[in-house]
Amino acid sequence: MDEQRAARGSGGETHQVAGAGRPSLTTQQGVVVGDGQNTLRVGERGPAALEDSHFREKIFHFDHERIPERVVHARGYGAHGYFETYESLSDLTRADLFQRAGERTEVFVRFSTVAGNKGSADLARDVRGFAVKFYTREGNWDLVGNNIPVFFIQDPIKFPDLVHAAKQEPDRGFPQAQTAHDNFWDFVSLMPESTHMLMWIMSDRAVPRSFRFMEGFGVHSFRLIDAAGRSTYVKFHWKPKLGLQSVLWNEAVKINGADPDFHRRDLWDAIGRGDLPEWELGMQLFDDDFADRFAFDVLDPTKIIPEEEIPVRRVGRLVLDRVVDNFFAETEQVAFCTQNIVPGIDFTNDPLLQGRNFSYLDTQLKRLGGPNFTSLPVNAPRCPVAHFQQDGHMALANPRGRANYEPNSWPEQTGGPREDPERGFVTHPDAVGGAKRRLRPESFADHYSQARQFYLSQTPTERRHIADAYVFELSKVERPDIRARMVAGLRNVDEDLAAEIARGLGLPSLPDTLPAAREPIRDPAPSPALSILANGPHSFAGRKLGVLVTDGADAALLAELRAATEAAGATVEIIAPVVGGVDVSDGGHVVADQKLDGAPSVLYDAVAILATKDAAAQLARRPVARDFVSDATAHAKFIAYVDEAAPLLAAAGLAEGLDDGFLRIGPGAHPAAAFLDRCGQLRYWDRLGTQG
Ligand code: HDE
Numbered sequence: 001m002d003e004q005r006a007a008r009g010s011g012g013e014t015h016q017v018a019g020a021g022r023p024s025l026t027t028q029q030g031v032v033v034g035d036g037q038n039t040l041r042v043g044e045r046g047p048a049a050l051e052d053s054h055f056r057e058k059i060f061h062f063d064h065e066r067i068p069e070r071v072v073h074a075r076g077y078g079a080h081g082y083f084e085t086y087e088s089l090s091d092l093t094r095a096d097l098f099q100r101a102g103e104r105t106e107v108f109v110r111f112s113t114v115a116g117n118k119g120s121a122d123l124a125r126d127v128r129g130f131a132v133k134f135y136t137r138e139g140n141w142d143l144v145g146n147n148i149p150v151f152f153i154q155d156p157i158k159f160p161d162l163v164h165a166a167k168q169e170p171d172r173g174f175p176q177a178q179t180a181h182d183n184f185w186d187f188v189s190l191m192p193e194s195t196h197m198l199m200w201i202m203s204d205r206a207v208p209r210s211f212r213f214m215e216g217f218g219v220h221s222f223r224l225i226d227a228a229g230r231s232t233y234v235k236f237h238w239k240p241k242l243g244l245q246s247v248l249w250n251e252a253v254k255i256n257g258a259d260p261d262f263h264r265r266d267l268w269d270a271i272g273r274g275d276l277p278e279w280e281l282g283m284q285l286f287d288d289d290f291a292d293r294f295a296f297d298v299l300d301p302t303k304i305i306p307e308e309e310i311p312v313r314r315v316g317r318l319v320l321d322r323v324v325d326n327f328f329a330e331t332e333q334v335a336f337c338t339q340n341i342v343p344g345i346d347f348t349n350d351p352l353l354q355g356r357n358f359s360y361l362d363t364q365l366k367r368l369g370g371p372n373f374t375s376l377p378v379n380a381p382r383c384p385v386a387h388f389q390q391d392g393h394m395a396l397a398n399p400r401g402r403a404n405y406e407p408n409s410w411p412e413q414t415g416g417p418r419e420d421p422e423r424g425f426v427t428h429p430d431a432v433g434g435a436k437r438r439l440r441p442e443s444f445a446d447h448y449s450q451a452r453q454f455y456l457s458q459t460p461t462e463r464r465h466i467a468d469a470y471v472f473e474l475s476k477v478e479r480p481d482i483r484a485r486m487v488a489g490l491r492n493v494d495e496d497l498a499a500e501i502a503r504g505l506g507l508p509s510l511p512d513t514l515p516a517a518r519e520p521i522r523d524p525a526p527s528p529a530l531s532i533l534a535n536g537p538h539s540f541a542g543r544k545l546g547v548l549v550t551d552g553a554d555a556a557l558l559a560e561l562r563a564a565t566e567a568a569g570a571t572v573e574i575i576a577p578v579v580g581g582v583d584v585s586d587g588g589h590v591v592a593d594q595k596l597d598g599a600p601s602v603l604y605d606a607v608a609i610l611a612t613k614d615a616a617a618q619l620a621r622r623p624v625a626r627d628f629v630s631d632a633t634a635h636a637k638f639i640a641y642v643d644e645a646a647p648l649l650a651a652a653g654l655a656e657g658l659d660d661g662f663l664r665i666g667p668g669a670h671p672a673a674a675f676l677d678r679c680g681q682l683r684y685w686d687r688l689g690t691q692g
Contacts, residue, residue, distance in 0.1 A: 027054050028061070067332070068367050069118040072163055073129045075177075076112030077211070077264035078331035079271060081320035083107050083134060083281065089315060092232050092285065093224035095344030096138040098315065106135045108378055109320060110334055111211040111263070115166045116177025121256035122263035123247070124177040125206045125469065127197075130216030130238060131336045132318065135382040138423075142340040143236055144360070148205055149217035151301045152194040154444050156355020161187060162194075180476035189485040192447040192517065195493060196302050199451045202469035204246035204462060204532055209605075210266040212277040212542060213245035220353040221298045223346040223428055224285070231428050233291060233298060233348070235305060237282035237312050243537025245682060247602075249469060251635050254602040262603070268323055273571070275542060277320045282312035295521070296450070297443035301352040303450055306527040330378045335364040346428045370394055386417035448492040448520035455494050457530040461685045467497060471504030483507065488514040533685070540679040541569030546604030548575045548596065548628060550615030554642065555586035557666045558610055561640070564672040568679070575599045575628075577619075597624050601632040606679045608640035608665070609648065616644055620651035629654065633661075636683040640675040642666045661687050 015037065018024040025033040033054055040052035048055070070076075082104045089098035097105045112129035113120065128147040133140055152162050165187035168176045175181050179201070188194040200206065208214040216238030223231045247255065255262050270277055284305055286298070296303040324330040337360040338353065347353055364373055370393025373379055385397070388404050403410045406418060455463065470490075474483045483505055490498040491513040502510050528534055545565050549558065565572045576582045576592035584590050593599075601607050609629070611619065619625035629652035632639050639662050641649060649655070654662075661684030663675045678684075 027057055029057075067369065070112075070367065071363065072114050073112035073131075074118045075116050075120050075122070076110045076129060076331060077267055078108060078110040078324055078334060079267060079277075079320040080322040080324070080330075081107050081109065081276075081318060083132075083316055083318050085316045086314070089224075090226070092226055093344040094227045095136070095141070095224070095342055097134060097136040097141070097342075098344070105137075106382060107318060108133045108135075108330065108334055109318070110331060110336070111267070113177065115163075115179065120177035121260035123207060123252035123255045123260075125179065125201065125249070125252065125473075126177065127201065127206065128208060128211070128214060130214070131334075132216075132238075133334065133336060133340075133379075134342075136342055137383050139342045139383060140340045140379075140381050141342045141345060142336045142338060143218055144336045144338050144356075145216045145218045145236065145238070147208065147214040147216055148197065148200045149219055149235075149237075149304045150197050150200065150450075151219060151352060152188065152197045153191065153352070154193050154300060154302055154440060155351050156359070158191070159355065159359075162191075175476075180473040182477050182479055182482060185474060185477045185486055186479070186482050189482055189489060192489055192492075192514065193302050193444070195447050195489060196451040196454065199454045199466065199493070202466045202473070203454075203458065204465055206469075207246050207249060207252045208263075209245040209247050210263050212266065212270060213240055213242055215239060215244060216279065219301055220350040221348045222353075223348060224283075225344055225346055225426075225428055229426070229428070231346070231430075233286045233288075235284040235310075237284070238279040238318065239282055239312070239314065241278040241280070241317075242542040243539065244532040244535065245537075245543075246532060248635050249465070249472065251602045251631075254600060254631065258598070258600050258603060267320070270542070271320060271323050275569075275571075279318045280314045281316045281318060282314050284310040284312055286310050296446065297441065299348055299350045299441075300444045301350055302444070302447070306453070306525070307529040308525070308527055329376070333368065333373070333376050334378045335360075335368060335373050335376075337361050337364065341425075343423070343425045349430070349432070372396060388416060445518040446520065447518075448516055449524055451493045452520060452522075453524035453527060454530055455497060456524065457526040457528060459531055459533045461688070462531060462533055463497070467500045467504065470497075470501045474501070474505055480507075484511040485514070487511055492516050492520050537682075538680050539569070540565075540605070540676060540682070543570045543605035543679070543682070544603075545570055545572050545676075545679070546575055546594075546599065546601060546607045547572055548607065548609045548611070548625075549582050549584070549590060549592070550577065550611040550619065551582045551584075552612035552615060553582060553584050553590075553610040554666055555584040555588055555590075557642065557672065558584060558590065561608055561610075561665070561672040561675075564676045567673070568676045570605075570676070570679075573599070573604065596622075596628065600624075601628045601637065602635065604632075604637070605682065606638040606640075606675075607632045608675070609645040610642055611645045611648065613644040613647065616646065616648040620647045626652045633687070636661065636685055636687050638663070638675065638679045638681070638684055640665045640672070643669070659687050660684065 025036055027033060039055045040049040042049055085098055085101060085103045087101045097103060110131045113124050113126040115126050116124050130147050131144045133142050153159060165183045166179055168174050169181060169183050188198060218236030221233050221235055224234050225231055291298045339357040365371060372392050372394050375396040388406060390399060390404055401414045403414060403416045406416060408415050474486060477483050484507060487498050487502050487507060488511040490501065499510060547561060562572050573593040574590060575594045575596055577596055579592050579595040581589055581591040625648060629648060641664060663670050663678060665672055665675055
């Protein structure tokens with residue numbers, strides 16, 4: 001044996017062999033592998049032998065590891081959890097998961113960005129997917145939503161055009177994961193129906209701080225159907241327990257460099273430490289009378305129903321409590337399909353929803369390679385499944401016996417399942433009729449009023465961000481006529497906004513207003529629910545404080561800061577000049593979570609600086625330390641500091657006139673808890689005025 005080993009390797013490599021509880025390595029055929037380090041060769045320095053079945057099998061499998069990525073929503077991250085119903089909704093729906101108070105239904109959730117490829121960065125300016133698979137006792141229900149309640153287009157036939165225009169341009173293969181390029185703005189400026197969605201995309205909603213701090217929406221109107229067959233319209237909402245939070249665009253750009261996996265890491269870490277992300281499921285419920293008198297068409301996916309008109313009733317909560325065991329098996333192979341609904345829920349004729357119902361099944365076939373993807377554990381229903389579908393690639397759930405058709409006259413035990421009119425799915429008998437035509441309903445023609453309502457419902461800070469985002473994106477557009485056309489359309493939304501963008505772009509003059517298909521409503525009632533900043537959350541829970549420490553830092557203050565942060569339900573990360581950590585004032589050693597160069601302040605919701613005077617003077621000479629402070633300042637973050645940190649603050653341009661977003665902590669100054677209190681405001685926007 002030793003001789004053989006010596007013959008195998010002369011490079012001093014480590015051979016780890018099976019034994020002592022470690023299983024033997026095998027091939028896919030179950031044959032135990034004797035040597036996993038060397039291919040079979042003829043002669044010591046000779047050619048490889050084709051009969052090396054282990055090598056051949058291993059490389060073959062590796063060559064086929066990738067499956068086609070999703071054509072949209074390629075970059076995503078999933079987790080398991082449960083949905084808990086608050087109270088029986090049997091007066092509204094016969095859907096089994098809503099029948100019993102306290103009932104828990106297993107779920108799998110996948111969050112995603114839309115435009116970027118699988119390896120793109122998390123903080124792209126983009127809509128986020130929020131797809132939930134409920135494994136109910138009466139089959140799988142997929143609520144495949146987004147974090148924005150409207151969409152770009154009104155007809156599914158435009159989806160390939162939209163996606164082509166948004167993704168990287170076909171000749172050059174870039175830019176990826178961004179809409180800041182000619183093709184996107186060319187297309188949307190020619191599609192006035194996208195105006196409302198664009199307002200959301202240019203707003204802070206498109207750069208969420210993490211998945212945990214964003215809302216979700218089913219977008220379309222759906223139906224709930226009760227046991228008597230009565231239909232109630234419903235729009236689905238997800239409300240994050242921790243409130244909404246977004247980052248500044250300048251932060252997003254920097255986070256993408258510092259940690260392109262910022263969002264998935266955040267979800268993984270939160271679940272890992274038991275800080276379980278939670279959302280409430282909300283329903284806006286309405287009937288035909290409301291639909292008839294509502295100012296817009298409830299089938300138009302470019303419109304919302306303001307919460308002030310139909311309140312959101314909270315009916316249950318979603319808790320994510322388990323990360324995936326294997327990213328590929330679960331997050332990558334999960335197959336959401338909008339047509340997966342259960343008895344008690346039904347579609348409406350929203351044209352986009354109808355188109356989606358075709359697309360999702362089709363795309364799974366391409367992506368997962370065959371029709372049997374429903375047998376994969378992440379896709380398989382948790383309730384009994386019985387049918388006569390058979391064979392195909394990778395058939396795993398094969399029927400037994402002779403009967404593979406029905407009706408048949410084989411005995412009950414072997415004759416297989418039959419339809420069940422009592423328990424089965426019944427389509428709502430919606431009366432429809434009319435000529436077969438290709439047309440856009442007249443009732444979908446108002447493209448600007450709700451865009452205006454959204455804009456007017458934002459705080460001044462948020463409005464500033466919207467204007468800045470338009471200017472940023474359109475400044476990347478090379479063709480001046482596209483920039484001008486976009487501004488011409490925006491004059492229908494808000495003259496001030498259009499003028500501000502025109503100024504930001506340096507347009508020589510304000511272009512003529514684009515003619516509107518229908519005259520927009522000039523004075524829509526604001527909907528306060530549409531603003532992020534106007535709605536709290538006034539809590540630092542679930543957020544992260546970055547504490548920059550140096551040798552000699554005040555040990556007692558650090559302990560106090562940790563305790564106050566934990567009491568606020570937040571987490572601390574220690575950042576030091578070296579990852580090995582620092583020796584603090586009481587002689588103890590504090591291990592760092594991050595080395596300063598790898599932990600810019602954009603990764604934190606607030607920061608604290610605990611340094612000695614000498615160490616602060618040393619840090620002041622390092623650009624990375626100065627950036628740490630000046631970025632936190634520019635991003636309106638709350639900053640705690642000790643007196644001794646003055647040299648670093650001064651080097652970052654903050655010699656005097658610190659605003660109320662800065663708080664001196666430590667002996668003779670504020671207690672750490674006072675700082676955490678302030679952090680509950682999340683950002684000190686006054687520092688920026690409305691200057692972005
Ligand atoms: Fe999708 N969409 N979509 N979409 N969508 C896909 O299905 C499509 C739309 C959404 O995490 C694809 O499995 C069409 C609206 C999410 O796996 C594909 C139209 C909303 C996800 C597809 C839309 C969504 C997808 C690509 C216009 C919000 C990711 C991969 C008619 C309500 C699901 C896949 C996951 C994925 C088609 C518009 C949400 C090609 C044709 C509106 C969250 O089937």
